[in-house]
Each structure stands twice: as C-alpha cells, then as structure tokens.
Amino acid sequence: MYLGPSDNSESEAINIKDKPALVLNADYRPLSYYPLSLWSWQDSIKARYLNRVSVLMEYEQTVRSPSTEIQIPSVVVLKDYIQPKRHLAFTRFNLFLRDGFSCQYCGGSGNLTFDHILPKSLGGVTSWENVVSACLSCNFKKGAKSLKQVAFKLRTTPKKPLAEELQNMGRKFPPNYLHKSWLDFLYWDEILEI
Numbered sequence: 723m724y725l726g727p728s729d730n731s732e733s734e735a736i737n738i739k740d741k742p743a744l745v746l747n748a749d750y751r752p753l754s755y756y757p758l759s760l761w762s763w764q765d766s767i768k769a770r771y772l773n774r775v776s777v778l779m780e781y782e783q784t785v786r787s788p789s790t791e792i793q794i795p796s797v798v799v800l801k802d803y804i805q806p807k808r809h810l811a812f813t814r815f816n817l818f819l820r821d822g823f824s825c826q827y828c829g830g831s832g833n834l835t836f837d838h839i840l841p842k843s844l845g846g847v848t849s850w851e852n853v854v855s856a857c858l859s860c861n862f863k864k865g866a867k868s869l870k871q872v873a874f875k876l877r878t879t880p881k882k883p884l885a886e887e888l889q890n891m892g893r894k895f896p897p898n899y900l901h902k903s904w905l906d907f908l909y910w911d912e913i914l915e916i
C-alpha cells in the first residue's frame with residue numbers, strides 16, 4: 723500500500739516536517755531521551771499496522787492511500803517492553819553526555835574536546851576514569867602535564883556512568899522542537915522548573 727504525505731513534505735532525516743512520533747516504551751516512558759526516541763510517520767504507521775504499538779496521540783494531519791485516510795500518530799507506545807541497554811560504549815558522545823557537555827576544569831561549554839587527566843605520555847590510559855571533557859583553552863593550558871603541575875581541579879570525579887545516569891543527563895538537553903502532544907510524556911528538568 724502506498725502512503726503519501728498529505729502536505730507533500732519530504733521525508734529524509736527525521737525532522738519536524740516528517741511529523742515524527744514520540745516513541746514510548748511499554749512503561750510509558752520515552753524509549754530514549756538523548757537522542758529523543760522519534761520515528762518518522764512512515765515508521766509509526768507501519769508499526770501500528772504490524773500491531774507493535776498503540777497510538778496515544780495524533781497529529782491533525784493525515785496521509786492518504788488509494789483506499790483510506792489515516793491520521794498521523796504523534797505519540798506511540800510499544801506493546802512489548804524493551805529492556806534498556808546496560809552496556810555503555812566508551813564513545814566521545816557518551817563522555818560528553820556524562821560531563822553535561824561542559825569542560826570539567828572550568829565549566830565552559832564552548833569548543834569542547836577531551837583530555838587525559840594523567841597524560842598518555844605519563845602512562846595515562848584512555849578510560850572513563852582518566853578522560854574528561856575539556857574546552858580547547860583548558861586542554862591547551864594543561865598540555866601534557868599532570869593536574870598538580872597546572873593546579874587544575876576536576877569539577878567531578880570521573881567514573882563510568884550507569885545507563886540510567888546518562889539517560890537522566892540527556893533529559894537536560896531537550897531538542898529544539900517539541901510537539902505539544904509529547905509534553906505529557908516527557909519530564910524535562912526545564913519544564914518542571916516552570
């Protein structure tokens with residue numbers, strides 16, 4: 723069955739033109755906060771036909787096939803619970819997320835890079851405990867010296883985060899656009915403060 727968007731919007735990467743659906747796990751919490759779990763309208767309609775999700779909220783817009791007109795889901799919930807990932811990859815992105823996208827020496831958030839606390843040249847390893855987010859300026863000042871040598875202090879003690887901790891951190895960084903129907907299912911720190 724062919725389904726064409728009624729507003730002729732293009733559908734490549736998922737952006738708001740794609741009328742994405744917020745995807746909730748079976749416990750009604752977002753499948754992922756960062757990045758926010760979103761499906762394109764094509765995927766959410768397909769999942770509904772395959773009976774993998776229930777539709778909780780809909781956009782006003784519809785898509786048409788030759789025989790029927792379907793309202794585009796804006797919030798869907800999975801019928802089967804998906805166990806969140808336990809293993810966290812040691813990636814640049816997860817490291818920045820752990821550190822809240824801020825330099826662990828000065829707290830700045832511009833020109834973020836990462837730094838070996840104990841420099842590699844002094845035997846420092848690349849690990850959750852020895853690598854932190856650092857701005858270019860602090861990174862430059864520190865160079866291949868130890869913390870003591872440059873009198874730098876860490877804002878937090880770096881360690882391997884739990885998956886849940888990273889999820890909670892992700893909640894602090896909502897995307898630029900949130901559809902109003904999603905707000906009841908998201909608990910962004912910013913929104914709770916209002």
Ligand SMILES: [Zn+2]
Nearest residue numbers: 825828857860
């Ligand atoms: Zn800095």
